[in-house]
Amino acid sequence: MRFSSSSSSILDSLFNSCTTIHLTKSLHALLFVLGKSHNVVLSTKLLNLYASLGYLSLSHSTFKHINNKNIYSWNSIIAAYVHSHRYTQALNFVNDLFSLSSQRPDFYTFPPTLKACQCLVDGRKMHCCILKMGFENDVFVGASLINLYSRFGGLDSAYKVFVGMPLRDVGSWNAMISGFCQNGNAAEALDVLNKMKGEGLKMDKVTVSSILPVCAQSNDIVSGLLIHLYVIKHGLEEDVFVSNALINMYSKFGRLGDSQRVFDYMKVKDLVSWNSIIAAYEQNNDPTTALGLFKEMQFIGIRPDLLTVVSLASILGQLSDQMVSKSVHGFVMRHEWLEKDVVIGNALVNMYAKLGSMDCASTVFEQLPLRDIISWNTLITGYAQNGLASEAIDAYNMMEQCENIIPNQGTWVSILPAYSHLGALQQGMKIHGRLIKNSLYLDVFVATCLIDMYGKCGRLDDAMSLFYEIPRETSVPWNAIISALGIHGHGEQALQLFKDMLAEGVTADHITFISLLSACSHSGLVDEGQWCFDMMQKEFGIKPGLKHYGCMVDLLGRAGYLEKAYSLVSSMPLQPDASIWGALLGACRIHGNVELGTFASSRLLEVDSDNVGYYVLLSNMYANVGKWEGVAKVRSLARDRGLTKTPGWSSVVVGSIIEVFYTGNQTHPKCIEIYNELRVLTAKMKSLGYVPDYSFVLQDVEEDEKEQILTSHSERLAIAFGIISTPPGSPIRIFKNLRVCGDCHNATKYISRITERDIVVRDSNRFHHFKDGMCSCGDYW
């Protein structure tokens, strides 16, 4: 072969055909043999080839061996490092170029250099340098400067550079538009875009991909659709960036069909495309389809990255897939991705929380090398949503001790429900006070949590006045206030608010009707409830879900329309679950219909045989009509099943301390005084006619022991503690996690009379206000 005359064209084609690292290394060896390894042009080419294949260290060593480095070599090595996100090293090369070499930087040097600047100080220094050397009028340098300032939020400086440019091409405009977009300044971005159009410039693929996320952010579907038309008209859909941005935009609007169509139409799909379509389904509550797409992506050999796995973790949480979740956790650990980015750690914490494995969630949380506010919010929400309110509060208190962690909206909407759950009014009010200072209480979601908290803590007036202070264009705060009125037994008022809501043009959703129907059922408003149930379907097109049916069965059954309730259950298009049969059984208990009750309970135990509450209901139903053999049968059934009880607890606030009592608690410091007080009270109660109702005791034991068991129910311990710890006559507020026991309900009426105290018991269902031996619920609990 003759290399001498035509070697350059042959070498050119050799360089062009080097698509693998092996070929490149062979070429390197060949150059060495040919004695050309010191040729600066060829070496620089080689350096770039290595870099493009991802072999940065080989690039580096090739660079080091060039004796007479020219500015091209320097520009290449700087760009190579920037390209692989090794910004510090890139800046070191820039320093060497300035101080050690005799080469003068040129137009090409600065764009990568500016990209490498990781702080504003470096950036400003470089800007000065550019001005000194007179490169500021280059369009590429200008765009890089705009980008640099935008990255650090310095939009003023960015705009100054933009305005000062003597020549602007589409790239310059794009840089300015994206600067505004990424800082959330949608209005300014659109303004610049319009000016650009005014100068007769057309949007290109970059403009479009920058502006599309803004349409989603500012909830502007019309602009989004117009841009999609523009994209089709100008053939921009070929571009993978544009199509990916379209998928994401449609996903934000919940238009999965459109996302899918864009995705299907794409000829070239990259990892971002797959991540986007998977996230689209994951974010719109279709984890099954999302998982299918993930498998498809794996099948065609695209390797998942960190963001894929973030979506995957959420998918598995939604699907409650324990097994695969564990292996995803393992995958993350093997790749050491927890160190790479907090989002993946947060995703794992969230995944375990959704699976109900708070132990695993907190273990991952503790392993996180870095925790942001999202990590804490995820943990707190996880505890709160799994019913572990005390743990949620502990976590929140720990968070407050961390410096650099500033609570945000997400924090409040996770901690407030935990306070509501325990009835911690004082703590909730403290948060409210803090929120007033920064006006966050006007945020609809935070405000709704506050309304809910006041409602559940018995401060209906405060809930109402807060409700009227906040914006109420969406159903969210209305649902909360209607529900609060409902649990306080103010059904008529709840209905009135519902009418007000419609009058103000707010659209009711399926949650509104759950709040409303349960309000009607607590107040015995049968016709009104029926009206709502019909209206929901006919006028709002909402298909009733299990919760709606549950409320209706409860409403009809409680009011004595047992046949109607049963025929509703029979005609349901959905499979009745335990809550439906439970509601029917509860109604049968109240009205003494043993026949239907027995039937309901047999269906009930088919779908949920582990809930002790239902056995108690059944036993009580038999006892109320004197069917003692039925009571005995239920007891032995419960014993045979070896039921593990949901631990019942009640809390009472004394001063600023929340005391929590579990059933049968013997470890409280005031234990002896509490039981003494209960003994004295029971004696007085009996003299007034109280007879213990043992049908609420499922244990098969002697009578005196049954009385002992009733006496040590958590609500009674809490009441007794309240009595001995507060001045005579002051009201007592109790929270119970389950429904209040029927015998305790009866006993509390006596206690309110004996001690002349108002006793408010909020159980998992509603409020009971005991006064002068009566209860506000009229014994329909």
Place this chain on the structure above:
DNA sequence: AGCAGACTTT
């Protein structure tokens, strides 16, 4: 002369 550069998506 060759070699190298900006603005865009999850």
